[in-house]
Amino acid sequence: MLQPLSSRIVIPIVVLVSLLCISCANDSPHDNTFVHCLGNHSEPSHPISAAIFTPKSPSFSSVLQAYIRNLRFNTSTTRKPFLIVAALHVSHVQAAIVCGKEHNLLMKIRSGGHDYEGVSYFAEQPFFLLDMFNLRSMEVDIDSETAWVQTGATLGEVYYRIAEKSKIHGFPAGVCPSVGVGGHISGGGYGNLMRKYGTSVDNVIDAQIVDAQGKVLNRRTMGEDLFWALKGGGGGSYGVVLAYKINLVRVPETVTVFQVERTLDQNATDIVYNWQHVAPSIENDLFIRLILEVVNGTQVATKTVRATFIALYLGDSKSLVSLMGERFPQLGLKQSDCKETSWLRSVFFWDVMDIATSLEVLLERQPQSLKYLKRKSDYVKKPISKEGWEGIWKKMIELEKASMYFNPYGGRMAEIPSTETAFPHRAGNLWKIQYKADWYEAGEDVAESYINSVRELHRYMTPFVSQNPRQAFMCYKDLDLGINHHGVYGYFEGSAYGVQYFHDNFKRLVETKTKVDPTNFFRTEQSIPVLSQVELVRMVTEKAFVSILFGLFAFNWIRTRK
Known part of the structure; x- marks a missing residue:
């Protein structure tokens, strides 16, 4: 099992950041206090300074653009985050959440950047970005036919690491190798093995998450409702998933x-x-x-x-x-x-690549073209x-x-x-x-x-196509279905897209969200909403009104039958 506070993080980014000289982007109302907060919540053995990038950092643009997969959201006029935390350790994720809440900041979470509408790295209001790409280690256990996979890994890396240990095991997920594990699994995750083995989330058996209080939880400590929500309930709503434990599936050698x-x-x-x-x-x-x-x-x-x-x-x-x-x-x-x-090389065929391509290409994190x-x-x-x-x-x-x-x-x-x-x-x-x-x-x-x-x-x-509701797939993010401004009527705004993405499961997701993140810190344009007091009163009032109408109807029916 991956240890949450492990120092075994691959490919750290080294950048010189002067905490005394950092300033936010021009449109950000926040100053150095947020950066100081991050530093104060950083473990001495794993300082967060090397993970912080601001617009004044030489590598800011390259780090931001490295995982933008839709050029619609990579223009000179696209709003940029006022700060990036490219987490190198679990404590950096915890610090980002604790300080983000303390300063009432909007935080976006990115794994592979294939979000079709860019909501994992773009917003209309000031925000900072928590980028998970450094947290991508894997532990494959063929004896138990399971693996722990950190959410910054790509699908190509997952397939490659499984094949290192076994030629007859795979995992049901997408056919694009550069897709990030975190976003892919959060929405359900599917691929060409789904008719045989179901979706990715059908093969998830545990998870590690940092919740809204900055605590690291697993399936046992988070409870079954939250674990259920993490299996296809959409990313950016309940916490920051650090890793998934997955069941490997059998595939033939040919x-x-x-x-x-x-x-x-x-x-x-x-x-x-x-x-x-x-x-x-x-x-x-x-x-x-x-x-x-x-x-x-x-x-x-x-x-x-x-x-x-x-x-x-x-x-x-x-x-x-x-x-x-x-x-x-x-x-x-x-x-x-x-x-x-082989099953591993079939990934190249589906990604429109030469089937004889070197397997190491699966470890490359950039798509063939933007x-x-x-x-x-x-x-x-x-x-x-x-x-x-x-x-x-x-x-x-x-x-x-x-x-x-x-x-x-x-x-x-x-x-x-x-x-x-x-x-x-x-x-x-x-x-x-x-x-x-x-x-x-x-x-x-x-x-x-x-x-x-x-x-x-x-x-x-x-x-x-399907009707009432017209269904839609969360991993094919589509803002045409509705955008949530997270005001007092956020539940009703969220229902516009939520019922299409999740139909009968939407209400349970809202209940879970309201329980685990009542202040709605984890939010995006299409995240699961919380029930506000105004909405709760309105829903109770509507139920009471319906009950009164039913009572009057029953009373009138009984009276006319006499």
Whole structure:
């Protein structure tokens, strides 16, 4: 088990910080007292000075930008934190929380920086950043088939460290190696093993967290309600998670991957129509993602839709081709389409890299490229008719800039109750949609064009997706769903997005949040809200009013029956 106060932190950042000369950013109302507070709460054996960066620090910009993955939030006009604490030790996390509360400051928490809306490192008001990237050690125990993973680690590092110890173990998580563990698991975490083993949080068995009082807790000391909330209830709401204890899962030494593309003039409509009936119900060892995007047509100046089927099969290629021929013959999968490899190397295939790439690349923490992006999400519960698909093709070609990624459910995802963890999206969902737009050109007009394309495609899909509520995936952060200003009506603002991300689990998350962080220190634009006194009074009043109406109705009914 990782010891909370261990000094075994990797790759420390050394920077000369003069505590007497530090000043905050121009828009910050705070002075040196916050820095002095951090120093006073720092352990002598682990001084916090080396972890503090201000705008006057030579490395401030490089540290801030190192984990910004969406260029929309890396412009000259983007508000920057007035201070960064790049924690090198657990005591630095504790100091940041204690001093942040004491000075009534907004604190953002960042692990890998893949937050789609930048809320882990951006805010409209003055804030400081607690960056977890230095806290990324791992302890893998193959005998117990478990591992402790600090939240500053990336998924690539997790996969690499597991493979160092075993070629037949893995972990159900995402296919992008540079994603940070902390943010990924906090929202549920999924990948191409989810039909076999469920989400990441379905395989979390313990956690270490620093709570709002600065105390280090584990599953036993935090209690089951908070532990339940940490498994998919979103990050930045309950405390700072230091590490997760995860169950490792078994994978075969040989797996098979394939990628097959079909355009509309290659019968894509019929193939996609059949995919939606097959992908959620086929054997759990097979995961087939569908990507829909607009490409150039065969005729000059024309556009068409291309359907890309990319798959992971936990077995050999001969068995896969046989299975596909029986269950999904419309795709026409051939042996030559398949590549046999190890589970670890399949990560490269899914990240659109050469499968023979050096494994050490998984330890590199930077993505292949940086871009501007916008994402949205949906869940689909009923198959779409061929006429429906034809309309979708027309809308996609009209918009041109937005694509969709379909991730099938079924299998293990349909077996776990929606209340087992805070992540609720289970049985009843055929697949999840990620709406996606990427661009590389700066400028507000360009950004607006791409963002509006995603929004319009999302609106067009309304008849085909879940309703009441329209579900959304927390890890695909989308501020279009609502922003919480954390005033006296924060609960009702939070309900706008909270019910979509968590539907029936939202109320329990609010109750847990109100209990463990009643002053709402841990907050973001879409964090779990607390119940204020005003809201409690209003809710009690509404319940009393309903009770009175029911009593009057019952009294009147009894009277008329006499």
